[in-house]
Amino acid sequence: MTPAARIATAAELLDEILAGTAAEKVLTGWARRSRFAGSKDRAAVRDHVFDALRCMRSFAALGGAMTGRGLVIGMARSAGTDPETIFTGEGHGAAALSDAERSAGHAPESGAEAGDMPDWVWPHLTRALDEDAVTVAEVLRHRAPVYIRVNTSLTSAEDLTRELAAEGILTTPGPLAPTALEVTEGARRLTSTIAFGEGQFEMQDAASQAVCAAVPVQDGQSVLDYCAGGGGKTLALGARAKLHLTAHDVAPERMRDLPSRARRAGIDVHLAETEALAELAPFDVVLCDVPCSGSGAWRRAPEGKWRLTEERLAQLLGIQAQILDEAAALVAPKGVLAYATCSLFEAENTDQIDAFLTRTEGWQLETSRRLTPLEGGDGFFFACLRRI
Ligand SMILES: C[S@@+](CC[C@H](N)C(=O)[O-])C[C@H]1O[C@@H](n2cnc3c(N)ncnc32)[C@H](O)[C@@H]1O
Missing domain, CATH: 3.40.50.150 (Vaccinia Virus protein VP39)
Known part of the structure; x- marks a missing residue:
């Protein structure tokens, strides 16, 4: 699939999610129907969908509509990419922008919209976090690092780091707990490693x-x-x-x-x-x-x-x-x-x-x-x- 075709697919799947179907169900259904999509295509489409879900309010503001298409237009604008370069209408890519789409959209307002939170949630966040609410909301707009927990009853962080590196998976010491390693390369292959099969680690967030x-x-x-x-x-x-x-x-x-x-x-x-x-x-x-x-x-x-x-x-x-x-x-x-x-x-x-x-x-x-x-x-x- 071309990059534009992946984005067009993400827009269609986002419409299904907006209509109420769970994201995992939508993605699995699409992967089953789309035998032509390779593992890299599936990963890219998934990433686009989840990126849009993290930033749904601000992308809809920037894209001018709370629709799959509005969200991916907003995603492009947020990344500083001119949507015209993606929405060319060629091949399996998304249809070219209409005049209405070209002129729609506004910069997200500070607070819940820019922080990508529902309005009713914002007071809960500010009560708990004061001025940190804005920074925390911003962090939640981005992908989470991948952490694993070293099973210290079977191995050490150093030995596991070496063993995973031999299988092409790179890690560095993670925050908050001595058992935490952050996976910096090869995360998608973690569960097929020998070390995983031997119980040397589990997927678990550092906190x-x-x-x-x-x-x-x-x-x-x-x-x-x-x-x-x-x-x-x-x-x-x-x-x-x-x-x-x-x-x-x-x-x-x-x-x-x-x-x-x-x-x-x-x-x-x-x-x-x-x-x-x-x-x-x-x-x-x-x-x-x-x-x-x-x-x-x-x-x-x-x-x-x-x-x-x-x-x-x-x-x-x-x-x-x-x-x-x-x-x-x-x-x-x-x-x-x-x-x-x-x-x-x-x-x-x-x-x-x-x-x-x-x-x-x-x-x-x-x-x-x-x-x-x-x-x-x-x-x-x-x-x-x-x-x-
Ligand atoms: C946050 S999840 C637990 C995650 C799990 N501890 C872990 O680390 O993987 C909360 C769990 O509480 C269970 N739960 C909900 N109500 C409960 C209840 N009244 N008594 C016991 N468990 C309950 C849910 O089924 C759910 O699996």
């Missing part, structure tokens, strides 16, 4: 690794990952100490890959149904990596930025409070309740912890930390509460 490193665990403790999902944090905890590790999720199907991931990493994990937890309790440590807005990770999952609503956020706040209450009941005396979100909003972070401490006796806050994308990883919040 997520820092959160796992902050959970106080020691050899011999019983630890419950209450919202385990795919088990990224379960495995990171299991690599730090010899634990009696239990993983739970209200949607157990989300943990379906965890047994094979744990085997690869050389870590023992017991998967538990909700009904079994009372019998397995008490645990020395319970981690709640709760469902949240995902606002700290919007550069990785930009669709979430536009699909989140105030109603959904209110619903999430209720779920988070309920999880804290349920999980607290499973913690042993003097044990730890760890709470984490990949959100930047105070409502999901410090407000939740303050409200929990107000309504529940017998707990004290030991540590809390907020990470923003300005520190290199996703935005995260972590709080560690101890039963007294």
